[in-house]
Amino acid sequence: MPRAALLIFTDLDGSLLDHHSYSWAPASAWLAQLRRANIPLIINSSKTRAEVSALSAELGTSDAPCVVENGAAILLPPRWRQQQEGAVVTLGADIGHIRRVLAELRAQGFAFEGFGDVTPQRVAEWTGLPLPKAKLAWQREATEPLLWHENEQRLEAFTQALAQHQLTTVRGGRFVHVMAKDVDKGRALIWLKARYSTLFGHQCRCLALGDGANDIAMLSAADMPVLIRNDASRVQLPRELKARCYLTREAGPTGWCEGLDHWLRKV
Ligand SMILES: [Mg+2]
Incomplete structure (x- = not known):
């Protein structure tokens, strides 16, 4: 104590x-x-x-x-x-919820690849991390990094669609991170x-x-x-x-x- x-x-x-x-x-x-x-x-x-x-x-x-x-x-x-x-x-959303919403948005035509869509090997290629470290980064609790495959305008539309599910995007270096709003x-x-x-x-x-x-x-x-x-x-x-x-x-x-x-x- x-x-x-x-x-x-x-x-x-x-x-x-x-x-x-x-x-x-x-x-x-x-x-x-x-x-x-x-x-x-x-x-x-x-x-x-x-x-x-x-x-x-x-x-x-x-x-x-x-x-x-x-x-x-x-x-x-x-x-x-x-x-x-x-x-x-x-706080806000777990990875299961986030990935269900992402599947819906993909079905609506948004183009992206998230860590949950690929193997740790692929994450190693994306990040430059050695495979054992990529395996650790690949295991998510509540945020999903993705590679965005469309233009900025579509990313804006994607972020607005996420907002209806209390989710948002945060720009990292290479990745767009999807997570709960206000977290x-x-x-x-x-x-x-x-x-x-x-x-x-x-x-x-x-x-x-x-x-x-x-x-x-x-x-x-x-x-x-x-x-x-x-x-x-x-x-x-x-x-x-x-x-x-x-x-x-x-x-x-x-x-x-x-x-x-x-x-x-x-x-
Ligand atoms: Mg620091």
Whole structure:
């Protein structure tokens, strides 16, 4: 049972993990300190459940919840569940619903290929990932990446058709991601904060660390936000957030520690 009324949410790539080496070594001392203080470290990532689970075990965060697929699904360890709940809670829509809607839209003439239409081998070709990693990215809970085979105007029509099913599109680099409307890393933080107070009978404060545009909603929802330096993609923060967000001087896990030092010197 968490004693300290504090939850820490973290992005992975470019935040807890170094952008190039994927190492979190500089954060080891802080990770150990959080474990000793019984403070849940909650991964909040665009990665899938399968991609995150091995890493979560290595980091020693398996007994904390974990947010995957950009806030669309939350993995709950047993003591964070309520009656009837399974290990995965999806916010808005699960992959079964999304794929049924996509099948309908394909029947209406929209042309696209989703991860659910192809093998992991094909996903490896699309993404450039080695096959074992492509297999992990291929297993979806609540978002479907697709290759769009028509023009922008048709994508607009497709997005409008999805809206009738409370779904939307989010543009990634190569893929268009189909997911529930109004779902992001910030909504997932708010959901877990509420679940914490339901389960443990008191409020908690949330510290969040991220380095990308898809982390802004999470940082905005946090009491103690940390934007980690990322020279490759400078993130523009909304004015309200900029005024209270700690911006690190260092990138990656070194910056991550700097953010914790700033907010938690006394833990
Ligand atoms: Mg990142």
